[in-house]
Amino acid sequence: MKELMELNVAAYPGLIRGAAAWSEDELGWIPVRMTPQLLDFYHDNENAAIRAACPSGIRIAFRSNSEALAMRLRYLREARPVYAVDIRINQEVIETFSPEPGEKEYAFFTELPGSGEREIEIHLPHLCEIRLQNLALESGCSLRPAARCAERWLFLGDSITQGMTTSCPTAAYPARVAAARNADFVNLAVGGATLHRELGSFAARYDWNNAIVAFGVNDYHQGRPLAEFREDCAKLLRLLRRRRSAPVRLITPIPWLRDPGKNSNGDTLDDFRHTLHEVATAYDGVTVVDGRKLVPAEEACFADGLHPNDQGMACFAKNLLRQL
Numbered sequence: 001m002k003e004l005m006e007l008n009v010a011a012y013p014g015l016i017r018g019a020a021a022w023s024e025d026e027l028g029w030i031p032v033r034m035t036p037q038l039l040d041f042y043h044d045n046e047n048a049a050i051r052a053a054c055p056s057g058i059r060i061a062f063r064s065n066s067e068a069l070a071m072r073l074r075y076l077r078e079a080r081p082v083y084a085v086d087i088r089i090n091q092e093v094i095e096t097f098s099p100e101p102g103e104k105e106y107a108f109f110t111e112l113p114g115s116g117e118r119e120i121e122i123h124l125p126h127l128c129e130i131r132l133q134n135l136a137l138e139s140g141c142s143l144r145p146a147a148r149c150a151e152r153w154l155f156l157g158d159s160i161t162q163g164m165t166t167s168c169p170t171a172a173y174p175a176r177v178a179a180a181r182n183a184d185f186v187n188l189a190v191g192g193a194t195l196h197r198e199l200g201s202f203a204a205r206y207d208w209n210n211a212i213v214a215f216g217v218n219d220y221h222q223g224r225p226l227a228e229f230r231e232d233c234a235k236l237l238r239l240l241r242r243r244r245s246a247p248v249r250l251i252t253p254i255p256w257l258r259d260p261g262k263n264s265n266g267d268t269l270d271d272f273r274h275t276l277h278e279v280a281t282a283y284d285g286v287t288v289v290d291g292r293k294l295v296p297a298e299e300a301c302f303a304d305g306l307h308p309n310d311q312g313m314a315c316f317a318k319n320l321l322r323q324l
Contacts, residue, residue: 002068002111004136007143009060014145017121018057018186020206027074028131031055031124033186038202048190051079056126056162057155057174057187065117066141072107072134075099079127079191084168086123089114091179096168107134119146123169126162126187151183154208156199159191160254161214163313165303171310174212176317181324183210194219197232200239211240214251214291216272217306223264226275233279241285249324250280254291254316257305287323294319 009015009022009029016022021032034042034052042052075083083106084098094113099106112120124130137143155161155174163172170176178185186206188199195215203211213236219229240248252273262268273291280286294316295301301312308316 003139004068004070005139006134006136009132009135012062012143012145015060015062017059017061017184019055025131028133030131031058033058033188035202035205037205038188041198041202042190045192047079048192050077050129051162051191053077053129054079054127054162055124055130056169056172056189057185058124060122060124060135061119061146062143063117063119063146064137064141064143065115066112066120066137066143067115068109068111068138069120070107070109070134070136071097071122071132072105073125074131074133075104075106075125076129076131078129080164082127082167083125085125086168086170088121088123088170088179089118091119091182093170098168105133117142121146123175126166126169126172127164149182149184151181151210152208153178153183153185154203154206154211155185155187155189155214156203156211157189157214158193158218159189160217160307161189161212162187162191164191165307165309166313167310171313173308173313173316173320176313177212177320177324180317180321189214192218194222194224195229195232195236197235197239200236203240204242209243209246211246211248212251213240213248216253216276217256217269220253220263220267220269220272225265226267226271229272230275230279233276234282237279237283237286241283244285246285248283248286249289250276250286251289251294251320252276252291254295254308255297257297257299257302289320289323
């Protein structure tokens with residue numbers, strides 16, 4: 001067994017990616033991806049509050065010559081029973097670690113392949129609220145933050161963008177897109193969320209120079225009036241485009257294999273797709289991506305007819321990357 005040294009995470013703030021804050025309580029270190037304003041925005045709905053508390057997209061990224069790594073986590077509330085931690089070395093996933101269902105604490109040790117200084121990236125569980133109780137590397141190893149990425153992506157959306165039905169954090173399309181472009185990213189998606197103008201103000205507090213916005217299914221399913229949806233979309237895009245050098249891609253809803261037709265207002269999902277197209281044409285720097293062309297309308301690509309599984313997410317990312 002290699003001799004390990006525990007890292008004081010607070011002493012290395014540059015290692016944390018995709019987070020708004022990194023705090024601590026009696027259970028351990030808390031990775032927080034949402035600003036206080038965003039957490040308050042999702043506070044009134046318990047399901048949304050849990051999903052907002054999940055560290056979706058948060059990574060610990062550094063360069064080191066350590067040949068081993070150990071980690072211990074505490075699991076709290078969950079959006080889905082998906083507990084996986086992914087470890088990437090030099091941008092390749094080398095292993096996924098996950099406890100048995102129902103376990104509240106989980107520890108693992110792994111030897112890291114390769115030699116010399118490598119880029120190591122730990123993707124934290126994306127659908128469970130956690131505490132990081134221990135992170136240790138080989139004693140005496142080198143340690144420094146990973147290089148700053150030229151591209152820094154912001155993802156706004158609902159359960160599909162949060163990766164609600166993927167088996168591990170790196171399977172969700174934001175992680176796949178960021179990895180392919182060697183980019184940093186922050187994932188502010190929340191399962192069940194609808195498009196609201198306020199998200200544009202909250203997004204201004206993060207560091208990004210590219211944005212992906214993907215809403216519409218929940219707005220349709222919850223029967224939001226199209227006029228209200230259109231107005232919020234226009235205001236959101238207006239706020240995002242204040243960052244003039246940062247292009248925005250607006251993704252329309254992907255296929256719903258069992259599309260229920262008209263909602264309570266008599267509107268269809270296509271009506272929401274058309275509204276997104278109409279609004280986007282008024283804004284320079286906003287590109288519309290047809291979500292129906294991102295994932296094949298086939299059962300094999302979906303977990304439940306609406307949310308892509310790992311295979312569907314791979315198609316989503318591959319087709320989106322072609323358009324970027």
